[in-house]
Amino acid sequence: MAVQTLPYNNLIHIDRRLDIPVFKQVADGFIKLIENKKLKPGVELPSTRQLAQMLKLNRSTTVAAYDQLNIMGWIVTSPRKAVLVAHKLPIITPQSFNENVNKNDSNPFYNQINTVKSDILSRPYHLVINDGYPDARIAPLQILADTYKSLQGKYYKHIGIISEPSIGSTLLRTELASFLTQTRGLDITEDHILTTRGAQGAIFIAAQMIVKPGSKVIVGDLNYRMANKVFEQLGGDLIKVKVDENGIDVDQIEELCRTERPDLIYLIPHHHHPTTVTLSAERRRKLLMLIKEYTIPLIEDDYDYDYHYESSPILPLASSDHDGLVIYIGSISKVLSLTIRSGFLISQPDFIWQAGKYKELMETRGDLLLEESIGHLFQSGEMQKHINKSLKLYKSRRDSISQMLSTRLNGLVHFTIPLGGMAIWSIFDASVSLSKISKRLSSQGIYLNDGSFYNQGNDSLNGVRIGFASMDESETDEFIDAVVGCIDSGKV
Amino acid sequence: MAVQTLPYNNLIHIDRRLDIPVFKQVADGFIKLIENKKLKPGVELPSTRQLAQMLKLNRSTTVAAYDQLNIMGWIVTSPRKAVLVAHKLPIITPQSFNENVNKNDSNPFYNQINTVKSDILSRPYHLVINDGYPDARIAPLQILADTYKSLQGKYYKHIGIISEPSIGSTLLRTELASFLTQTRGLDITEDHILTTRGAQGAIFIAAQMIVKPGSKVIVGDLNYRMANKVFEQLGGDLIKVKVDENGIDVDQIEELCRTERPDLIYLIPHHHHPTTVTLSAERRRKLLMLIKEYTIPLIEDDYDYDYHYESSPILPLASSDHDGLVIYIGSISKVLSLTIRSGFLISQPDFIWQAGKYKELMETRGDLLLEESIGHLFQSGEMQKHINKSLKLYKSRRDSISQMLSTRLNGLVHFTIPLGGMAIWSIFDASVSLSKISKRLSSQGIYLNDGSFYNQGNDSLNGVRIGFASMDESETDEFIDAVVGCIDSGKV
Numbered sequence: 001m002a003v004q005t006l007p008y009n010n011l012i013h014i015d016r017r018l019d020i021p022v023f024k025q026v027a028d029g030f031i032k033l034i035e036n037k038k039l040k041p042g043v044e045l046p047s048t049r050q051l052a053q054m055l056k057l058n059r060s061t062t063v064a065a066y067d068q069l070n071i072m073g074w075i076v077t078s079p080r081k082a083v084l085v086a087h088k089l090p091i092i093t094p095q096s097f098n099e100n101v102n103k104n105d106s107n108p109f110y111n112q113i114n115t116v117k118s119d120i121l122s123r124p125y126h127l128v129i130n131d132g133y134p135d136a137r138i139a140p141l142q143i144l145a146d147t148y149k150s151l152q153g154k155y156y157k158h159i160g161i162i163s164e165p166s167i168g169s170t171l172l173r174t175e176l177a178s179f180l181t182q183t184r185g186l187d188i189t190e191d192h193i194l195t196t197r198g199a200q201g202a203i204f205i206a207a208q209m210i211v212k213p214g215s216k217v218i219v220g221d222l223n224y225r226m227a228n229k230v231f232e233q234l235g236g237d238l239i240k241v242k243v244d245e246n247g248i249d250v251d252q253i254e255e256l257c258r259t260e261r262p263d264l265i266y267l268i269p270h271h272h273h274p275t276t277v278t279l280s281a282e283r284r285r286k287l288l289m290l291i292k293e294y295t296i297p298l299i300e301d302d303y304d305y306d307y308h309y310e311s312s313p314i315l316p317l318a319s320s321d322h323d324g325l326v327i328y329i330g331s332i333s334k335v336l337s338l339t340i341r342s343g344f345l346i347s348q349p350d351f352i353w354q355a356g357k358y359k360e361l362m363e364t365r366g367d368l369l370l371e372e373s374i375g376h377l378f379q380s381g382e383m384q385k386h387i388n389k390s391l392k393l394y395k396s397r398r399d400s401i402s403q404m405l406s407t408r409l410n411g412l413v414h415f416t417i418p419l420g421g422m423a424i425w426s427i428f429d430a431s432v433s434l435s436k437i438s439k440r441l442s443s444q445g446i447y448l449n450d451g452s453f454y455n456q457g458n459d460s461l462n463g464v465r466i467g468f469a470s471m472d473e474s475e476t477d478e479f480i481d482a483v484v485g486c487i488d489s490g491k492v
Numbered sequence: 493m494a495v496q497t498l499p500y501n502n503l504i505h506i507d508r509r510l511d512i513p514v515f516k517q518v519a520d521g522f523i524k525l526i527e528n529k530k531l532k533p534g535v536e537l538p539s540t541r542q543l544a545q546m547l548k549l550n551r552s553t554t555v556a557a558y559d560q561l562n563i564m565g566w567i568v569t570s571p572r573k574a575v576l577v578a579h580k581l582p583i584i585t586p587q588s589f590n591e592n593v594n595k596n597d598s599n600p601f602y603n604q605i606n607t608v609k610s611d612i613l614s615r616p617y618h619l620v621i622n623d624g625y626p627d628a629r630i631a632p633l634q635i636l637a638d639t640y641k642s643l644q645g646k647y648y649k650h651i652g653i654i655s656e657p658s659i660g661s662t663l664l665r666t667e668l669a670s671f672l673t674q675t676r677g678l679d680i681t682e683d684h685i686l687t688t689r690g691a692q693g694a695i696f697i698a699a700q701m702i703v704k705p706g707s708k709v710i711v712g713d714l715n716y717r718m719a720n721k722v723f724e725q726l727g728g729d730l731i732k733v734k735v736d737e738n739g740i741d742v743d744q745i746e747e748l749c750r751t752e753r754p755d756l757i758y759l760i761p762h763h764h765h766p767t768t769v770t771l772s773a774e775r776r777r778k779l780l781m782l783i784k785e786y787t788i789p790l791i792e793d794d795y796d797y798d799y800h801y802e803s804s805p806i807l808p809l810a811s812s813d814h815d816g817l818v819i820y821i822g823s824i825s826k827v828l829s830l831t832i833r834s835g836f837l838i839s840q841p842d843f844i845w846q847a848g849k850y851k852e853l854m855e856t857r858g859d860l861l862l863e864e865s866i867g868h869l870f871q872s873g874e875m876q877k878h879i880n881k882s883l884k885l886y887k888s889r890r891d892s893i894s895q896m897l898s899t900r901l902n903g904l905v906h907f908t909i910p911l912g913g914m915a916i917w918s919i920f921d922a923s924v925s926l927s928k929i930s931k932r933l934s935s936q937g938i939y940l941n942d943g944s945f946y947n948q949g950n951d952s953l954n955g956v957r958i959g960f961a962s963m964d965e966s967e968t969d970e971f972i973d974a975v976v977g978c979i980d981s982g983k984v
Contacts, residue, residue: 024804068803073773088777146640151639197855204854230853255607281565283582311560312516361722362696362837363689367859 006038008046008054022057023064034085040086045075045083125447127475130467131274132304132423136337137472138390140382144336147373166364167356168195168344169371175378176344181183184305185319186328191349194356195342195371199303199331202345203227203266205355205362206299206327211236215263218256220248222456224273224301227266229421236264240456243272245416250286257294265291265298269317270305274465275425276418278314288317291325298322303331303343306387307469308420309395324348332374334422335387341367342374394422394469397476401468404480412487422469428462435460436492437483446482498530500538500546507982514549526577537567537575549603577916597811617939619967622959623656623766624796626913628829629964630882632874636828639865658856659848660687660836661863667870668836676797677752677811678820686848687834691823693797694757694837695719695758697847697854698791698819703728707755710748710771712740713949716765716793719758728756732948735764737908739771742778757783757790762806766946766957767917768910770806780809783817790814795823795835798879799961800912801887809882816840824866826914827879833859886914886961889968893960904979914961920954927952928984933974 012029014022033039046054048062055062066083069075076086164170173190180186196202203226211217213235219228221240227239239256242249247269256262267287269279280288291298300317308314318328324347332342345355359366377383402417402424414427427452428434438450449464471479486492498768504521506514525531538546540554547554558575561567568578590733656662665682672678672685688694695718703709705727711720720730732746734741739761748754757780761771770781783790792809800806810820816839824834837847851858869875894909894916906919920943930942943958963971978984 023722027803064803071770071803072774072806073777086773089773113660134614141644142641145637145644149637149641152633200852200856201854226853226856233850260842278563281563282580285565311519311556311563314564337876338857339858339859343870358725360692361718362693362854363833364692365830365833367831367833367862370859388739 005032008051009056011038012055014055014057021064023061023068025119026051026055026057026062026065027068027072027074030065031074034074034089039085041085041089042089042280043085044078045085046322047083064174104145125442126445127478128447129449129464129479130423130470131449131453132334132421132467133219133338133470134334134336134390134422135393135470135472136339136384137230138393139336140377140386141170141337141340143380143382144340144373147376148369151369151372151376164365164368165356166360166366167352168193168366169368169375172371172378176374179378179383180330180346184302184328185315186346187319189344192346192352194345194347194352194359195366196345196359197341197366198333198343199301200226200343201341202329202331202343203299203301204230204356206329206345206347207231207234207236209351209355210264210297210299210327212263215262216366218253218262218265220267222274222454222461223266224268225453227301228456231264231266243275243277245273245277247277247283248284250290251430253287254290257290257296261294262296263370265302267298267317268303269299270314271307271418271421273301274423274463276416276421276423278419281314284314284317284320288320288322292323295323295325297325297327299327299329303329304334304421305330306335307391307394307422309391309398311420313420318346324351327351327376335383335390336374340370340374342370390469397468397471398424400473401466401471401476401480404476405466408480408484409487423465423467426464426466428464430462432487434462434464434491437486438464440486440489440492441482444482446479448479448483498525500543501548503530504547506547506549513556515553515560518543518547518549518554518557519560519564519566522557523566526566526581531577533577533579533581535577536570539575552973562970577695592922609622617934618719618937619969619970620939621941621956622962623941623945623957624826624913624959625830625962626826626828627880627885627915627962627964628695628831630878630885631828632878633829633832633878635872635874636832636865636869639868640861643861643868656857656860657848658852658858660685661860661867663867664863664870666837667867671870671875672822672838676794676820677807678838679811680838684838684844684912686837686839686844686851687858688837688851689833689858690825691793691821692718692835693833694821694823694835695791695793696722697850698821698837698839699723699726699728700850701843701847701977702756702789702791704755705831708752710745710754710757712759714766714946714953715758716760717945719793720923723756723758735767735769737769739764739769739775742775745779746782749782749788753786754788757788757833758793759790759809760793760795761809762794762800763910763913765793765795766915766955768908768913768915770911774903776806776809776812780812780814784813784815787815787817789817789819791819791821793821795821796826796913797822798827799883799886799914801883801890802911805912812837816843819843825974827875827882828866830865832862850946874907882961889960889963891962892965893958893968893972896968897958900972900976915957915959918956918958920956922954924979924984926954926956927974929978930956932984936974938971938974940975 011033012026014025016022026424048059048066051062052059066075074086074089076084077206078084118440159208170190172195173193176193177188179188180188196205207230211231211234215236216239217231217236218239218241220243222243231238239260239262250265269284271278302316305313316328328346330344333340405413407414412428412432415424418424435450438448441448451460451462451464454463503525504518506517510517540551540558541552544551551964567579568576570576608639662682665685668685669680669682672680688697693798699722703723703726707728708731709723709728710731710733712735714735721944723730731752731754733744740759761776763770794808808820810818820838821838825832897905897907897918902922904921906921907916910916927942929939933940943952943954943956946955947953
């Protein structure tokens with residue numbers, strides 16, 4: 001086929017004042033000609049030399065233009081080096097992912113993807129009664145942000161960060177080691193610490209290291225829902241053990257050790273979730289004996305250790321002799337703010353090293369800059385100051401909401417004042433429906449979980465955790481008023 | 493046993509000037525007496541009333557003291573309500589995790605933990621030749637940090653963040669949707685986007701959704717090592733397909749589709765890792781045809797799309813019609829800085845929603861504050877400005893190091909100037925040993941991978957990626973000088 005001799009000098013407009021390089025203007029011109037069928041698939045185009053003459057351009061420009069057209073699949077070079085419009089033109093109109101949605105309903109791939117159960121808050125509220133979060137408004141977040149900013153500036157002057165191990169910022173781990181030794185009686189070094197994305201991140205990684213399909217995992221009944229989900233996602237079989245006012249039933253665990261040979265125990269001994277009960281000293285001692293006798297690893301989730309209001313907090317199981325079987329988990333998010341995703345996992349250096357390798361698969365490195373910033377908060381004592389300050393404040397918030405619950409909701413909410421933590425486990429009287437209250441509050445822009453987050457199995461507990469730490473006086477008032485209003489309305 | 497009548501008023505010292513509450517001083521006093529055997533297990537202690545008289549304290553104080561001793565397991569109450577020193581005393585000396593390490597070598601639990609392969613840089617260097625990282629020094633990190641700080645302050649005035657879905661910050665996803673539409677020809681909304689911890693986080697989550705033990709995963713040979721590890725960790729079987737100068741061999745993939753029925757294809761079509769080659773237009777079209785014909789999901793890792801230097805970048809597979817089978821991955825970390833862990837995963841809303849639920853298991857929520865801050869960078873146009881600026885700078889850095897490699901290392905390094913990306917895939921001549929060069933540079937405080945990161949299988953490629961984007965002129969000079977020095981020394 002002969003070279004098609006279009007008046008390219010008229011058809012391809014070049015404007016040297018434009019920002020767009022000339023070679024690109026030429027290429028774009030050809031693309032237009034092909035798109036509106038002026039140039040059909042298979043037709044031969046002028047050589048770069050001919051084109052350069054027609055358009056009065058330097059030949060290197062026409063070469064560059066053809067290069068681009070070629071790499072984009074618009075033109076091909078024939079065996080005899082002729083330049084032809086490609087027979088299969090590249091698909092140029094971007095396809096909408098939306099358009100594909102229907103196809104995908106019938107697309108087998110979408111029936112195969114691994115699914116996950118979850119709970120997501122789907123609408124905004126002006127007041128959220130949470131599960132037990134800290135009050136970020138009183139946390140030293142400005143100081144944290146200042147540090148973050150100044151580190152951001154300095155960080156790359158030195159290259160150290162690249163050689164930080166994936167177990168986390170050395171500064172933060174070193175600070176944590178001494179902080180945890182002082183507050184929890186753990187005798188550890190930074191080698192025992194993996195920094196994580198909050199306690200949840202620590203649960204996730206610890207579970208990844210231990211749980212295999214079919215693993216038997218002992219958990220409380222009730223238990224922290226998001227932990228159960230992690231174990232189930234990994235194919236673990238949950239063995240649920242009753243929790244009473246003294247914590248989990250250790251006699252039943254002993255029985256299970258004999259009969260079932262569990263692969264893992266997950267516990268929240270200090271302030272159990274959701275009930276907030278504390279494991280009794282007797283049971284703690286027996287449990288330690290058991291895991292050593294049967295060599296069963298135990299994940300001790302101690303996410304709100306720092307908030308204990310009566311007497312002094314109870315030292316974690318991890319501070320006792322446990323033959324390295326206790327994997328200890330804590331949270332910095334729960335001390336500072338929900339948006340600061342920071343926590344830690346404590347175990348033997350060999351376990352921590354493996355966990356760090358797993359963390360690499362998840363995110364290469366952690367957010368070292370944020371970790372370093374938090375490390376500085378500990379180093380300067382700001383963190384400890386904040387903990388002491390918030391401890392006092394949360395205690396008074398606990399006391400005042402407890403009093404409101406008993407005086408203003410006379411007997412309709414059953415609860416025990418928690419020794420620690422940031423929430424009150426509140427069981428609503430059978431005569432009122434928590435889910436109805438939740439619905440009515442929602443219409444007023446107040447979020448209160450309807451209890452479904454805490455129901456495990458099909459039964460409804462009619463119970464919810466009321467996070468008091470994050471609510472100031474007026475917010476607490478508004479919440480209590482709203483609940484009283486619901487109940488007085490008689491419609492719940 | 494009779495009440496032991498020790499002179500408690502002399503033995504228990506109370507100092508009201510101390511910060512320590514009196515009840516705690518009393519409890520601590522008893523603990524000392526028990527520890528130094530003045531009070532033996534089983535002995536009866538005075539009643540709270542008697543003790544109050546002896547110590548001239550309010551009874552509520554002695555009650556509080558005994559409460560604490562009880563909860564800590566130091567004392568027990570006998571059936572006849574007598575207070576006795578516990579028979580089993582609580583373990584009080586914190587046990588060192590270190591002391592347990594030896595025990596654990598023989599501890600079966602430690603032989604069972606799931607292990608992970610990894611590569612960690614174990615010592616600091618003053619100059620690190622990386623795999624292809626951006627130069628954080630020129631990124632708008634101060635602006636990012638300013639935004640982060642101001643948001644930190646404002647964030648909790650409203651509670652919206654709590655109701656952000658776990659698929660990520662709505663602001664960032666909205667900004668990304670329009671940015672990706674403009675730059676990649678993806679026609680998507682924020683519902684198609686999951687924010688992740690860098691591209692690695694996106695690979696990890698996508699793999700979790702698709703790969704099951706025994707899944708057949710087609711990857712390039714060579715391939716990005718950390719992706720292979722994720723698939724292997726999930727029990728996937730890697731099927732390695734040769735990569736030549738036109739990208740992965742699509743004919744072999746076609747053959748595999750017929751014979752092996754693969755479950756997933758993982759590709760880096762734009763700038764393949766490690767070789768940086770670009771998949772040819774013909775192969776791209778055929779590949780799209782294949783995945784649709786055989787309904788095979790394809791993960792398109794396009795982590796450095798924004799850095800393409802010759803003509804315009806090639807639109808991703810995800811911008812063509814793919815029946816929703818292409819899962820598109822990109823990185824913000826690769827544009828800004830290694831410490832900013834931020835990336836995204838693009839797919840059908842139903843897939844994204846499931847992936848978001850999985851993300852909840854990993855970290856509850858993402859770092860929404862950082863995500864919002866990055867969202868503002870896009871909104872203000874700072875991000876786009878930075879990309880244009882860095883694109884020019886990196887291109888010149890690529891050109892100058894390419895020239896140095898060819899002129900100063902005359903023929904000892906074989907490479908092709910990459911069309912894009914931030915690294916040069918450099919194969920050292922068989923006459924010199926990369927691992928020896930690496931060792932010698934290391935002794936000078938310069939890190940250069942010895943090639944082991946890129947070797948897959950046992951063979952040594954004697955090749956390494958030389959990240960040029962993060963090195964300024966003097967750093968590049970120092971590196972080249974050092975390599976030349978090694979070679980001239982004749983000891984490599």
